[in-house]
Amino acid sequence: MIFAPHDHGRRQRVSLRSRVTLLAAICVAGAVALVSLGAYLTVQQNLYAQVDDNLKARASNALNGRPGLDVRNNNQTTISDLALALSDVKFTIIDEDGTQLIPQAGMARFPIGDEEREVAEGVRLDGFHTDQKTDYRIYSLRIKVQDEPGALVVAQRLGPTKQLLNDLALVLVLISGAGVVVAALAGTAVARTGLRPVERLTRATERVARTGDLRPIQVSGDDELARLSHSFNTMLGAVSDARDRQRSLVADAGHELRTPLTSLRTNLELLMASEAPGAPKLSDEDKAEIQDDLRGQLDELTTLIGDLVELAREEGTQAAWEPVELVEVVEQALDRARRRAGDIEFDVSLTPWRLIGDAGTLERAVLNLLDNAVKFSPPDGTVRVRLGSAGDGFAVLEVADQGIGIADEDLPRVFDRFYRSQEARTLPGSGLGLAIVQQAALRHGGEVLAGRSPEGGALFSLRLPGMPG
Numbered sequence: 196m197i198f199a200p201h202d203h204g205r206r207q208r209v210s211l212r213s214r215v216t217l218l219a220a221i222c223v224a225g226a227v228a229l230v231s232l233g234a235y236l237t238v239q240q241n242l243y244a245q246v247d248d249n250l251k252a253r254a255s256n257a258l259n260g261r262p263g264l265d266v267r268n269n270n271q272t273t274i275s276d277l278a279l280a281l282s283d284v285k286f287t288i289i290d291e292d293g294t295q296l297i298p299q300a301g302m303a304r305f306p307i308g309d310e311e312r313e314v315a316e317g318v319r320l321d322g323f324h325t326d327q328k329t330d331y332r333i334y335s336l337r338i339k340v341q342d343e344p345g346a347l348v349v350a351q352r353l354g355p356t357k358q359l360l361n362d363l364a365l366v367l368v369l370i371s372g373a374g375v376v377v378a379a380l381a382g383t384a385v386a387r388t389g390l391r392p393v394e395r396l397t398r399a400t401e402r403v404a405r406t407g408d409l410r411p412i413q414v415s416g417d418d419e420l421a422r423l424s425h426s427f428n429t430m431l432g433a434v435s436d437a438r439d440r441q442r443s444l445v446a447d448a449g450h451e452l453r454t455p456l457t458s459l460r461t462n463l464e465l466l467m468a469s470e471a472p473g474a475p476k477l478s479d480e481d482k483a484e485i486q487d488d489l490r491g492q493l494d495e496l497t498t499l500i501g502d503l504v505e506l507a508r509e510e511g512t513q514a515a516w517e518p519v520e521l522v523e524v525v526e527q528a529l530d531r532a533r534r535r536a537g538d539i540e541f542d543v544s545l546t547p548w549r550l551i552g553d554a555g556t557l558e559r560a561v562l563n564l565l566d567n568a569v570k571f572s573p574p575d576g577t578v579r580v581r582l583g584s585a586g587d588g589f590a591v592l593e594v595a596d597q598g599i600g601i602a603d604e605d606l607p608r609v610f611d612r613f614y615r616s617q618e619a620r621t622l623p624g625s626g627l628g629l630a631i632v633q634q635a636a637l638r639h640g641g642e643v644l645a646g647r648s649p650e651g652g653a654l655f656s657l658r659l660p661g662m663p664g
Contacts, residue, residue, distance in 0.1 A: 211393070212386040219382025220375050227374045231367040238363055242356050243332075247323055250284070250334035254349045257281050258338065284351050285331075291315045291344045307348070311335040315346035330354060392420040396427055409435040459492050520664060521548040521590060524557045525582055532565035536578075539569050545582040547664025548590040552639045557659075560635035560643075563628040564594040564655050571598035571653060579648070584663055589641065592657040595648035609645045632657065 288296045293307045293315065310324045314335040321336045331350040338347050392414075399412040411428035414421055462485050469477045477485070522545045529541060568578040579595040601609060610633040629643075632655075636643045641659040648654035 212383070212390055215386035215390070216379055216382040219385070220379040223378030224371070224375045227371040231371050235360070235364060235367060239360055242359065246332050246351060246353070246356060247334065250323075250332065250349050250351055251321070251336075253281060253284060254286075254334060254336045254347055257286075258336075258347070281349060284349055286347065286349045288338075288340060289315050289335075289346050289348060290340060291317075296340060296345070308333075311346055311348055315344060317344050325353070326350075330357075389420070392424050396424060399427070399431075403431070409438070456496070459489065459496070462489050462492070516551050516553055519550055519552050519554045519557065521550060521557070521582065521592075521659065521661065522546075522664065524554055525561055525580070525592065528558050528561040528565055529580070531562055532569060535566075536569045538575050539572050540575075540577045541565075542577050542579045544580070546584060546590075548582065548584070548659075548661050549664045550590075550639070550659055550661030552659075556635045556638065560632040560657065561592065561594075563632050564592075564657065567628055567655070568594050568596035568598075568653070572596045573598065579650075585658065588662075589658045589660050592659070593654060594657075595650060595654045596652040597648075597650045598652040600647050600651055601645060601653050606645055610643065629655075 286297075289307055289311060290296060291312075293312045295307070306326055306329065308324060308326070310319075310322045311333070313319050314322050314337050317337060319337070321334065323332070323334050325332050330353050332353050333348060333350045335346045335348045338345055395412050402408055409431045411431055412424060414424040414428065466477075466482070466485060468474055469482075525545055529543065533541065565578065565580070572578055576597040578597075579593070581591075581593040583591060585591045610629050629645075633643050636657055636659070639659055641657065643658070644656045646654045646656070
């Protein structure tokens with residue numbers, strides 16, 4: 196047998212609302228079925244018990260408490276007495292052989308079974324059984340018939356009782372069906388109401404995928420779906436912030452790259468024009484000056500691109516973190532800073548400190564602080580480097596120089612990307628070094644602060660969590 200290839204897809208496309216409705220209907224149907232079955236069995240047992248109790252009571256009352264029966268002796272119950280007492284039920288009398296002793300016309304003869312014979316023989320005092328052919332419930336009670344063992348057999352048709360049970364079953368089925376229909380309607384209403392936030396979330400997701408629109412969706416209530424919507428809005432906000440940062444980075448990078456590229460192009464065009472036939476020749480001093488400008492612009496461009504790559508790498512990837520000895524990181528950064536510091540001295544005091552993080556990222560951040568201090572230090576100046584515990588589960592790395600310091604209006608923006616103060620515009624740099632330091636601090640659960648040192652220069656404090664080494 197060949198199945199159509201879309202059958203499986205059709206089964207998978209059943210909506211969540213339909214599944215909730217179906218589940219509600221199935222659950223209610225199961226519960227109603229169990230309750231109905233329990234009610235039916237309970238009523239059935241009670242009705243049959245009532246039939247048995249009625250037969251037993253009628254037989255006992257008909258004998259007036261006397262176990263004997265004789266048509267001639269008035270001291271015992273007579274057949275006439277039985278006929279009068281049992282006028283609304285059928286009865287007969289049997290001897291110990293099972294022979295019926297009432298041959299009167301109009302009296303139905305019962306199919307006598309083993310139960311009735313055992314009662315007549317004295318094996319049991321009384322007993323019940325149901326004759327399936329005639330649909331009678333039969334009760335037999337041991338008596339004496341003219342001083343001989345026998346039994347009084349009383350029977351009642353079960354037809355009315357079964358009809359009552361059939362009517363009850365029909366009513367329960369109708370009620371169960373109505374309950375399932377109501378449950379399905381209620382499940383549909385609940386699903387439609389409860390899944391409305393999911394539908395809004397789905398539409399918002401499709402809108403983001405189709406248009407890139409990152410506006411948050413409306414949230415109502417405080418249930419699980421509302422929390423899911425809040426989480427989705429938080430995610431949208433994070434994506435929007437990341438996109439804005441990316442656009443800002445691209446725009447700022449384009450602006451910063453335009454200046455060295457324009458200068459490079461101008462100098463190269465000037466050199467090429469001087470080599471053209473008939474063009475004025477440049478002097479050796481002018482050529483040397485242009486070549487120095489080209490080297491400086493290439494160095495500036497290389498630094499800028501390197502910082503951009505570093506900034507993008509730190510934002511886009513999550514390095515494998517491991518235990519880091521912060522003193523080793525600072526010493527490695529100091530070794531690199533000393534090689535390009537010239538006559539600048541470093542006053543260093545380091546206290547062991549351990550943390551979990553990325554050693555490469557931390558070394559780059561410390562090196563940026565050291566390079567920044569060297570850049571603004573006067574000739575033969577000293578850069579003070581201190582690493583110690585702050586006493587609150589954080590270590591503080593302080594880097595202070597003896598330069599002109601940071602102006603008050605520049606303090607709030609020193610960690611912004613590409614921001615450079617008026618004093619820094621004449622010095623080499625990309626304006627990204629301190630932004631990389633701040634990003635590294637935030638990634639490690641810390642912070643970096645800028646201020647003035649006691650010597651009057653700039654003071655940068657890098658706080659990082661961890662424990663003493």
